[in-house]
Amino acid sequence: MPDTQPPAYRRPAPATQPAYDSPAYGSTHLRHPKAPLLRMPHTLSEVTGPRMSQGAYPAEADMTRLPNGRVVMGERIIIGGRVLDEDGRPVPGAMLEVWQANAAGRYNHPRDTHDVPLDPDFTGRARVFADAEGRYSLTTIRPGAYPWRNHHNAWRPVHVHFSLFGAGFAQRLITQMYFPGDPLLALDPVFQATPDAAARDRLVAKFDLGLTVPEHALGYRFDIVLRGAAATPFEDAGHDDEGH
Amino acid sequence: MTAATAHQTAGPYWHLIDFPEWADLLRAGGPNEGIPGPRITLTGRITDGAGAAAPDAMVEIWQADAAGSYEPPFHGFGRCAADADGVFHFTTLRPGSVPGLGNASQAPHIVLAIFARGLMKHLVTRAYFAGEPRNAEDPLLAAAGPRAGTLIAKETAPGSWRLDIVLQGDGETVFLDV
Ligand SMILES: [Fe+3]
Numbered sequence: 001m002p003d004t005q006p007p008a009y010r011r012p013a014p015a016t017q018p019a020y021d022s023p024a025y026g027s028t029h030l031r032h033p034k035a036p037l038l039r040m041p042h043t044l045s046e047v048t049g050p051r052m053s054q055g056a057y058p059a060e061a062d063m064t065r066l067p068n069g070r071v072v073m074g075e076r077i078i079i080g081g082r083v084l085d086e087d088g089r090p091v092p093g094a095m096l097e098v099w100q101a102n103a104a105g106r107y108n109h110p111r112d113t114h115d116v117p118l119d120p121d122f123t124g125r126a127r128v129f130a131d132a133e134g135r136y137s138l139t140t141i142r143p144g145a146y147p148w149r150n151h152h153n154a155w156r157p158v159h160v161h162f163s164l165f166g167a168g169f170a171q172r173l174i175t176q177m178y179f180p181g182d183p184l185l186a187l188d189p190v191f192q193a194t195p196d197a198a199a200r201d202r203l204v205a206k207f208d209l210g211l212t213v214p215e216h217a218l219g220y221r222f223d224i225v226l227r228g229a230a231a232t233p234f235e236d237a238g239h240d241d242e243g244h
Numbered sequence: 245m246t247a248a249t250a251h252q253t254a255g256p257y258w259h260l261i262d263f264p265e266w267a268d269l270l271r272a273g274g275p276n277e278g279i280p281g282p283r284i285t286l287t288g289r290i291t292d293g294a295g296a297a298a299p300d301a302m303v304e305i306w307q308a309d310a311a312g313s314y315e316p317p318f319h320g321f322g323r324c325a326a327d328a329d330g331v332f333h334f335t336t337l338r339p340g341s342v343p344g345l346g347n348a349s350q351a352p353h354i355v356l357a358i359f360a361r362g363l364m365k366h367l368v369t370r371a372y373f374a375g376e377p378r379n380a381e382d383p384l385l386a387a388a389g390p391r392a393g394t395l396i397a398k399e400t401a402p403g404s405w406r407l408d409i410v411l412q413g414d415g416e417t418v419f420l421d422v
Pocket of ligand 1: 159255
């Protein structure tokens with residue numbers, strides 16, 4: 001029998017998550033709920049989640065090598081880091097799906113009509129799994145910035161999309177990784193939608209000489225934190241939980 | 245202690261991680277091939293505050309098996325892209341009721357997560373099944389009060405269930421602060 005009183009996940013720390021109603025990001029206007037969300041205690045339906053095995057979801061850790069043997073155009077980079085929970089514990093087996101634009105700033109997607117070249121056959125996606133210590137790594141190229149129509153002269157900062165599955169479906173996370181020193185970060189309504197400056201800063205990868213491979217690729221470190229367990233079942237507040 | 249990473253919108257190009265076969269949880273060669281239980285479809289249309297379709301949305305589901313278990317061998321996960329009319333469509337098993345908190349149980353339901361351009365974080369809701377007697381005792385449906393109907397799928401043909409999702413405004417779906 002499954003445990004009928006599972007540990008709940010912690011509620012977000014104040015200002016560390018973007019609001020659904022983020023007016024500077026125009027697409028939120030008609031898509032954010034107006035009624036308050038219904039607060040509910042976590043049940044088995046929230047604390048369980050799909051177990052993503054590499055047997056059913058094969059890993060593809062290198063976006064730069066195409067099946068035809070060609071190497072994609074762009075500045076090759078390595079992105080690596082750890083998937084941890086809010087108590088600093090690794091989340092072993094977490095599945096990461098990653099997608100991005102090409103070096104010119106265009107997605108291999110029918111709706112992306114940005115007037116720059118497509119790199120033939122570059123799909124721009126990867127899938128990797130965190131190991132027992134929560135570590136992951138993938139090889140890709142640094143994507144390009146691209147324009148979007150949110151406002152006059154709007155450009156997305158250089159970013160890589162990350163999708164994560166932890167242990168419970170309530171840990172499900174889709175986020176974006178940014179690059180240090182990008183002047184577009186200060187102008188980007190998506191990045192700026194998170195009120196807390198430190199929380200925004202954690203979306204920016206760090207250049208890491210230790211991840212850099214000589215004569216091969218620069219390394220960027222991007223650690224990702226999934227929700228940790230609350231102190232007790234039914235508990236909303238954040239406390240350390242020694243039991244789980 | 246570090247706060248959880250901030251969510252960021254999936255944007256309009258998330259289809260690079262779309263695998264359309266994932267919308268059929270019972271597909272041949274998939275993780276649930278041969279698992280017993282009543283086969284159903286779950287479909288619905290996603291609309292915004294102006295009544296327009298959300299054709300770039302992604303829907304994921306998570307559910308128990310027919311006996312109400314989240315444990316393997318059943319892999320109760322699916323993903324589906326909305327089509328040009330904002331419609332998603334899953335093929336799966338009708339789930340059983342699952343344990344709730346304390347001595348409560350929960351009526352059979354499927355958890356839905358909706359991702360899209362314009363959603364800074366995904367929205368979470370549930371699909372319950374009209375006519376299910378256990379709905380009367382479900383704690384979440386009780387908490388949803390007069391808007392609980394937005395969580396209850398209707399059977400449009402035997403085994404075919406429909407639950408439309410309204411992101412904003414009249415008839416707005418009850419979304420969960422999980
Ligand atoms: Fe993007």
